[in-house]
Amino acid sequence: MKKVIIIGGGISGLTAGIVLQKSGFETHIYEKNPIAGGELTGWKREGIYIDNCIDWLTNSKADDSEMYALWKDIGMLGDGVKLLPKNRFFSYTADGKTVSFWRDLEKTRSEMLAISPEDKENIEKFYNAVKAAEVFTVPANKPMDKFGLKELIKFWPFLKGMGAVQKAYKGMSLKDLADSFKSPVLGKAFTMLHPENTQAFSFIVSYATITSGSGDIPEGGSLAAAMRICDRYKELGGTLHTNSPVKKIVIAGSRASGILLEDGNEINADYVITATDANHCFTKLLPAEYMPEKMRAVFDDKEHYTTFSKYHALFIIDGKVGIPADTNYWKCDGPLIGHNKLDSIGLLCYDYDPSTYPAEDKTLVQVKVIQYLEDCLDWIELAKKDKAAYDARRKDYADKLMAEIVKRYPEAEGKIRLIDTWTPATYALHCNSFNGSYMSFVADKNSKTVTTPGVIKQLKNVFIAGQWNMGSGGLPPAAVQGKFAAWRICKAEGVTCK
Ligand SMILES: Cc1cc2nc3c(=O)[nH]c(=O)nc-3n(C[C@H](O)[C@H](O)[C@H](O)COP(=O)(O)OP(=O)(O)OC[C@H]3O[C@@H](n4cnc5c(N)ncnc54)[C@H](O)[C@@H]3O)c2cc1C
Known part of the structure; x- marks a missing residue:
């Protein structure tokens, strides 16, 4: 049985693992964090679940599309997973x-x-x-x-x-x-x-x-989805190594012999899939010159391709104060957040999924503020250099945004409390994401979104998965790129890709 190492346990790496396990390979996923899922995740603060990712899931509708079949195969959807209509x-x-x-x-x-x-x-x-x-x-x-x-x-x-x-x-x-x-x-x-x-x-x-009707949300949100996909991988016999950051891919001529972990252990394999952020892959795991030319052209063209991220703050409000479920924006003469004075504020009210916080007398709301590159880089630098100043900025922005929420919903006065904030630095530090971006490149109006075949010219047995291979990124591109990396290995071995 051929052995495949997959670097990164986000949805892309997990999808590659599931497809390869089904197709008869031995696979090992090495993930730097204590849990898999990558940006498809959520966490708890003070017992309150915070959903990080799924605002809508493309191809959620049960039909005969290839994407829906893949969602079912990996456990994202199907098997009794309830969909919350968007x-x-x-x-x-x-x-x-x-x-x-x-x-x-x-x-x-x-x-x-x-x-x-x-x-x-x-x-x-x-x-x-x-x-x-x-x-x-x-x-x-x-x-x-x-x-x-x-x-x-x-x-x-x-x-x-x-x-x-x-x-x-x-x-x-x-x-x-x-x-x-x-x-x-x-x-x-x-x-x-x-x-x-x-x-x-x-x-x-x-x-x-x-x-x-094909952009609904699986009940339980992002963390539950990530855990279902992890379980599917493990049920199929895959081995998930968490807390296992990879230092580099070990190269022997025109092939990779395996990987070197940060702890010094070297592991051999017949194939390697990199399912991390592409910038991380080609600055840390592999030499920069191995980045495919098509992908390099996008990274180098800073005029036409940019990245962005968001600053988030989650608040809890005692009672219901008239905030509708889902996402509402309003015009405001808002505060300065980073380099931008806000002229609108958006609030996501979690009432659409009571399964994540079943307290009828509370309202959970999340503010999302777009952060352009300049702000993203500031956040990352601050988080690395001065944690106290970083935390103070997170709190300062949350206070300002809380004041705007109260202005809009005066009934929230005295009843609203900050639970958590997270920033582009969260993604940069936890997932090694390029510029703290959780999507791939935004192509401007004069450019094309670029899809790169996940092959590396110099290495015959290494394949690239991850959302950075495909268009502007997101869960479907990440998942299919994992599948495609697996497909290429199946093809090389002459076996049917399942
Ligand atoms: C706030 C937010 C909202 C979003 N909303 C949506 C939405 O509504 N719909 C949608 O489709 N998409 C959405 N997305 C985007 C979606 O989450 C991503 O496109 C997708 O999760 C990316 O998956 P990936 O596997 O390519 O990358 P990642 O999730 O980044 O996975 C890469 C994995 O590699 C690991 N890793 C990195 N370096 C190493 C190393 N050296 N060794 C070992 N492991 C390593 C990381 O820890 C991570 O687990 C959202 C994301 C965020 C953050």
Whole structure:
């Protein structure tokens, strides 16, 4: 039985492990942290569960898509996992008006038209694009660079549909989309979730996931999902080594002989999959010059490809103070958070999943503030150099944001308390994430999102998994890239990839 070492126990590494175990390999995952899951995680403070990741899960709908089959295979979904319907993507309130992106697209359209009839043409264009993008799915059986005629025919409706949407919003950022609306409230709503330089196309695809009913959330949230996937891996006979940071991949000519752990132990294997952050892989685990050229081009092109992250604070409120479940943004004359004075605040209210905190007389809310590169780097430097100053900044921002919540929901006065804060440094320090980013690169409006085949020219038996291989990242790309790394090993060994 051929032995495969997988570096990194995030969803990508776990998926690679599950597929390879099913396909008859012996696998070992080496994960630096005490638990696997990577950025797909959650934790408890004062007995309160804090969910870090899943706002929506693309391809959550039980259908015959390859991605749904993969979710079932790895234990993300299926087998009695209850889905919490995502009835609303989010809402934005300003100047007495509320724009909501409902699961019911017709409702969104009619509310938008009521807010701004003079934007009819633009609203109809948006509506049609979202409808067309509902065909979106993530091919998950075979790497796209290995597609033959059969796969091209199968995915033709998807490729055609997405091509048309892409064309309709070609060369447009979220900021351009916002500016194209006459109503400032309608326009501004589009810039809430993601950085303004994000392609307008990506908002449409994300929202279409919700309107097609395929962006629901598994009950129990991110940690429960990560644990289900871990259990699936172990049930299939995989060995998960936690608290086991890998120092480097040991190279012997055009092959890797195995890995060297930080504790000095060397472990041999027939194949190695790197499922860590790509920057970490090609600055620590492998020589920089081994990074595939296509990926290097993106890392080097700082003008067109950026990264972002978020500052988060979680609060508990005694009682219910009128905050709707899910995510609501409102316009504000807000505080300075990092280098940006906030003009809106977003609040995620956990009432949508009572299983994570079953206290009927409390409200859990999470603030998420976009942090651009400059802020991300500041957080990481501060966390490394001066923990006390880092903690003080986390608390200072939380206090300011708490004051804004009370301004908006005066009933929360005296009843709201900070539970925890986390920052881009959290991801950088815990997951070795590049610039503290938990997604991959944001391609600007003049660029393409890039997918890199997970192969390393110089090494025949090392494959790259992880979200940084594919587009703008996220759970589906991370999982499929794990599967694709496994697929390449199966192919090399002439066995069926299961
Ligand atoms: C706040 C937040 C919200 C999000 N919302 C969504 C969402 O709604 N939908 C969605 O699809 N995605 C979402 N994501 C993104 C999603 O979490 C990531 O895309 C995905 O988890 C990345 O998986 P990965 O396996 O590629 O990387 P990671 O999760 O980073 O896994 C890499 C693993 O490698 C380990 N590692 C690193 N270096 C070493 C080493 N030297 N030795 C051993 N182990 C090592 C790390 O500890 C980590 O466990 C969100 C993420 C965050 C943080």
